[in-house]
Amino acid sequence: MGKIEWAMWANEQSLAAGLIYATGGIVGVAGQFRGWQFAAFGIAAGVFVCLLEYPRSKRGKGTSVERTGQYCFTVCVNAFGPLTRNYYVRAFLHAALCVPGGFMLATVLGCVCLGIASLIYLSAAIHGEHWEPILPRTEPPKRVGDSIKEPPQNPPPRPPPELRRKKADKLETAAYDNPMSVTVNE
Amino acid sequence: MSNWIINQGLSAFILVVWMGINIFLFVYFYLFYDLGPQFEYTRELLGSALPWARAPAAVLNFNCMLILLPVCRNLLSLLRGSFICCGRTMRKQLDKNLTFHKLVAYMIALMTAVHTIAHLLNAEWYTNSFQGRYGPLATKLSMLGDSRELNTTYLNPVRSNSTTPTILVFTTIAGLTGVVITLALILMITSSMEVIRRSYFEVFWYTHHLFIVFFAGLVFHGAGRIVRSQQVTDPPHNNSLCENQLENWGETADCPVPQFAGGFPQTWMWVIGPMIIYLCERLLRFIRYMQPVSYRKIVIRPSKVLELQLVKPGFKMQVGQYVFLNCPAISQLEWHPFTMTSAPEEDFFSVHIRLVGDWTEKLIKMVENLPEGGQGPKMAVDGPFGTASEDVFDYEVSMLVGAGIGVTPFASILKSIWYKFKDSDPKLRTKKIYFYWLCRETYAFEWFADLLQVLEKDMEERGMRDFLTYKLYLTGWDQSHVNHAMVHFDKETDIITGLKQKTSYGRPNWDREFEQVQQENPSSVVGTFLCGPQALAKDLEKKCVKYSDVDPRKTKFYFNKENF
Numbered sequence: 001m002g003k004i005e006w007a008m009w010a011n012e013q014s015l016a017a018g019l020i021y022a023t024g025g026i027v028g029v030a031g032q033f034r035g036w037q038f039a040a041f042g043i044a045a046g047v048f049v050c051l052l053e054y055p056r057s058k059r060g061k062g063t064s065v066e067r068t069g070q071y072c073f074t075v076c077v078n079a080f081g082p083l084t085r086n087y088y089v090r091a092f093l094h095a096a097l098c099v100p101g102g103f104m105l106a107t108v109l110g111c112v113c114l115g116i117a118s119l120i121y122l123s124a125a126i127h128g129e130h131w132e133p134i135l136p137r138t139e140p141p142k143r144v145g146d147s148i149k150e151p152p153q154n155p156p157p158r159p160p161p162e163l164r165r166k167k168a169d170k171l172e173t174a175a176y177d178n179p180m181s182v183t184v185n186e
Numbered sequence: 187m188s189n190w191i192i193n194q195g196l197s198a199f200i201l202v203v204w205m206g207i208n209i210f211l212f213v214y215f216y217l218f219y220d221l222g223p224q225f226e227y228t229r230e231l232l233g234s235a236l237p238w239a240r241a242p243a244a245v246l247n248f249n250c251m252l253i254l255l256p257v258c259r260n261l262l263s264l265l266r267g268s269f270i271c272c273g274r275t276m277r278k279q280l281d282k283n284l285t286f287h288k289l290v291a292y293m294i295a296l297m298t299a300v301h302t303i304a305h306l307l308n309a310e311w312y313t314n315s316f317q318g319r320y321g322p323l324a325t326k327l328s329m330l331g332d333s334r335e336l337n338t339t340y341l342n343p344v345r346s347n348s349t350t351p352t353i354l355v356f357t358t359i360a361g362l363t364g365v366v367i368t369l370a371l372i373l374m375i376t377s378s379m380e381v382i383r384r385s386y387f388e389v390f391w392y393t394h395h396l397f398i399v400f401f402a403g404l405v406f407h408g409a410g411r412i413v414r415s416q417q418v419t420d421p422p423h424n425n426s427l428c429e430n431q432l433e434n435w436g437e438t439a440d441c442p443v444p445q446f447a448g449g450f451p452q453t454w455m456w457v458i459g460p461m462i463i464y465l466c467e468r469l470l471r472f473i474r475y476m477q478p479v480s481y482r483k484i485v486i487r488p489s490k491v492l493e494l495q496l497v498k499p500g501f502k503m504q505v506g507q508y509v510f511l512n513c514p515a516i517s518q519l520e521w522h523p524f525t526m527t528s529a530p531e532e533d534f535f536s537v538h539i540r541l542v543g544d545w546t547e548k549l550i551k552m553v554e555n556l557p558e559g560g561q562g563p564k565m566a567v568d569g570p571f572g573t574a575s576e577d578v579f580d581y582e583v584s585m586l587v588g589a590g591i592g593v594t595p596f597a598s599i600l601k602s603i604w605y606k607f608k609d610s611d612p613k614l615r616t617k618k619i620y621f622y623w624l625c626r627e628t629y630a631f632e633w634f635a636d637l638l639q640v641l642e643k644d645m646e647e648r649g650m651r652d653f654l655t656y657k658l659y660l661t662g663w664d665q666s667h668v669n670h671a672m673v674h675f676d677k678e679t680d681i682i683t684g685l686k687q688k689t690s691y692g693r694p695n696w697d698r699e700f701e702q703v704q705q706e707n708p709s710s711v712v713g714t715f716l717c718g719p720q721a722l723a724k725d726l727e728k729k730c731v732k733y734s735d736v737d738p739r740k741t742k743f744y745f746n747k748e749n750f
Contacts, residue, residue: 004386012376020372027303033310034350056381065381105351106306109365113372159673 005060006124007087007131014094014117015053021101021110022046028106035104042107045097049114052077052084058132066134078133085132087125094118197282201289204252208245208293216241224415226425227341227444231315231324232308239304240413242297247456249297250404253290254460256283258467259571295375298368305364309351316344326432330443339446343412359410367403370396388520401461404453411448419445471521475512475566482534484553484562487633490541492550493527495534498567503530505578505602506595509537509569516548521568525594525717529601531609535570538594538633577746579606579616581713585703585743587726589624589718593634596621596717600654604641607650619654620703622694624718626662657699658689696725700733704741712743 021042028039055074058064077084084090095118101111219225219237228236255261262283314320316328328342344354355361376382377393416423419442428434428441436443483495503526510521522545528536541550552563578584578599588596600621606614625631638656645651703712714730716723723745730743 004389008386009377009382009389012379012382013373016372016376023299023303024306027306031307031310033306034313059385062385105309105355108352108355109302109368109372112365112369116369116373 005129006120006127007057007129008059010087010117010120010124011053011056013120014049014114017094017098017110017113017117018046018049018053020046020113021049021098021107024101024106024108024110028104031106033104033106038100038104039106041100042104042110045101045114046110049094049097052090056134057130058134060129064134070134071136074133074135077131085130087121087129087131090131091118091121091125094121204289207248211244211248212241215244222415223425224417227327227416227446228414230327231320231342232311235304235307235311236413239301239308242301242304246294246297246301247453249290249294250401250453251456251460253287253294254457254464256287256290258463259283260467260470261463263571291375291378295371298371302364302368306351309354309361312342312344313349313351313354316342316349317347322432323429326435327444330446338443339414339417341414341444341446343414358412360407360412363403363407367400367407370399370403374400392519401457404457408449408451408453411451413449414446415449417445417447419443471510471568474568477567479565479567481562481565484556486550486554487538489629489632490550491633492539492541492546492553493536493633494539494562494565495528495536496565496567497534501535501567501570503528503535503570505530505599507570507598508595509535509567509571511537512566512568513545513549513563514566515552515563516545520545522546525598526570527594527597527601529598529605531602531605538597540591577713578715579614581744582615582710583618583620583703583707583712584616585620585622585699585712585714587622587624587714587716587718587722589716589722590626592717592719593623593625593631594717596623597634597637600637600641603654604644607648607653618652618707620699621654621656622659622699623656624659624661624693624722627660657694659694660689660691661693696729700729700743704733707741709739710741712741713746714743715746 023046025039025042025044025046027033029036029043033039051073054067055070055077056064056067082089094114098111098114098118101107101114216237219240220229220234225236311320312328315324318325318328328344330338330340330342332338332340332345343358355365374394374396377390383390416425421439421442423442423444424440425444428444431438431441435441477498477500479496479498481494482497483493485493485495487493506525508523508525510523512521524537524539526535527538528534539546539549541547549563556562578586586596586599588594603614603616603619605611623634628635641654645654714726716726727745730745733741734743735741
């Protein structure tokens with residue numbers, strides 16, 4: 001498994017886990033299950049995880065593909081600096097968030113999925129990965145150099161000599177060399 | 187509209203049939219559990235959550251049966267071979283096997299979600315019933331014990347006050363297997379996302395083997411027989427009468443104690459067939475792995491391209507097919523697909539391997555360090571597997587489009603044409619071939635340009651210049667190319683490829699190309715074959731539909747795409 005960037009898989013897993021956590025929470029609250037308070041926490045935690053994980057990180061190698069409309073999320077997540085950039089923090093955060101889910105059946109699946117995501121993030125952090133925002137590149141507009149204002153110093157480039165045809169009999173009076181034949185019938 | 191029918195009609199039909207079966211199963215089993223009298227008492231405890239759980243279960247049975255079949259590539263090859271009678275359109279459906287696999291997977295995921303949510307409700311309501319929160323009838327039913335002496339059978343799987351839904355789930359076979367296989371499914375799905383699959387294939391491939399856990403759990407999921415239906419007793423228990431006489435159960439003749447029994451597990455009946463087929467598929471791959479493969483020739487081509495000419499006893503191929511190669515010295519478990527670049531008429535098969543990633547890099551390094559004329563590392567070959575290119579000789583006129591590395595299958599096709607023409611093979615229905623080669627730069631494809639040169643010379647010697655029309659498009663050109671071309675414009679051969687046909691710059695204008703083909707072949711059936719990126723496939727597919735005519739006297743374009 002040569003060039004694995006674990007964070008990419010951890011990201012997919014945690015996004016799915018967030019959705020499952022939130023869905024389990026909704027079922028628990030709507031069905032008024034015993035322990036619905038844990039379900040309510042599950043909804044909040046699930047939504048938070050989804051928002052945090054939605055913006056994809058820039059890949060270390062290769063082209064990064066953004067998720068649709070992730071730019072505003074990228075900006076928000078980026079604003080937290082090292083808290084969100086570091087994957088150790090994320091791994092610990094997910095581990096902490098998943099624990100309350102284990103106390104109620106509806107959220108137990110979300111708990112386990114988030115726990116697995118936390119482990120994958122831990123692996124990513126150990127491998128030295130970190131989150132990079134995908135920001136649009138602003139290229140400086142192409143500047144025309146100042147030298148365009150001066151007259152040219154060199155004559156325009158000419159094709160190599162073997163393609164220049166000289167009419168042998170008119171060598172002295174020729175004003176210029178024809179690099180290519182200019183008559184139709186030749 | 188009619189053009190769409192020609193090109194997409196059968197796929198749409200198959201989808202409609204599949205969806206129809208899904209909907210039928212869902213509705214049928216929903217009504218079975220919602221209206222069936224044997225579940226009346228169960229519904230007393232669970233309400234409509236019971237049918238909401240059982241209906242997706244039926245759909246899941248059906249789809250879990252289907253999901254293994256599209257990935258049995260040897261089986262599909264067999265079907266392709268036996269469909270020669272049934273026409274192109276049928277065989278083209280087999281190209282879309284991976285799309286179907288994904289579609290079925292999405293349905294499984296959706297139904298799993300519905301099924302799980304319904305069972306969350308069931309677990310909660312069973313527990314509540316036992317604790318007497320749903321009225322006297324529900325409580326009475328829940329209290330029915332499982333005792334042979336008292337001649338009672340239970341209805342509610344919750345048997346004690348201390349059972350919570352979580353405990354219920356983790357102490358029943360159904361619950362435990364359910365959680366495990368749902369987890370396996372989630373891991374499989376997250377690692378199959380396009381991002382992961384395209385860039386980190388190993389994660390996808392190894393995680394996807396969790397399907398073994400999935401199917402094992404699935405087969406045992408119903409073993410606990412936790413869904414219980416009411417049995418007919420002698421004398422019969424009249425539900426509507428006895429509902430209101432809870433005290434008299436077992437006392438009066440009208441209301442004997444109702445008996446319940448669990449439903450016979452059925453999932454294994456659905457999935458056992460495909461599981462056996464898939465097992466045979468993997469067995470076949472393993473047998474092929476064990477067969478000896480020897481090297482006939484190893485050539486290191488310019489731009490880090492490795493050509494391997496291999497010989498395997500009993501190996502037969504068709505044009506444009508691909509094989510899976512496994513090199514135990516590099517990785518025991520990795521199989522990588524490569525299109526074959528040799529023609530079936532040759533007594534060996536060859537692949538051209540480009541340095542793209544870890545595996546190819548290690549292979550090329552290993553081969554570079556070989557002594558002169560030595561045998562290469564032990565290689566296992568699985569295949570050959572069919573692709574759309576097998577159909578290329580069935581069309582009177584063929585348009586072959588190879589983009590970048592996608593030009594490889596066409597090496598095989600063009601070589602085969604050369605051999606067939608030399609031998610005047612009557613199987614060759616093709617009268618005209620248009621070949622379009624698009625690449626950003628010719629780096630790593632010099633070997634293909636060599637092949638074209640040889641063909642070009644040969645065709646000219648036989649006076650067959652019209653048979654093959656090829657156009658080359660260099661899409662990654664820049665100013666230096668332009669200068670170079672301007673300077674050498676009147677050379678007879680192209681400066682980049684050395685071929686008589688001049689290279690064009692930029693992308694082809696497909697409208698013009700299709701028009702030209704249409705004009706030169708007014709009443710033919712034209713097959714368009716592409717090996718290249720998805721965007722180009724969409725483009726060409728649209729053009730095929732646009733320039734096709736339902737009228738049999740006019741040109742018809744059929745689109746075929748290779749996929750890996």
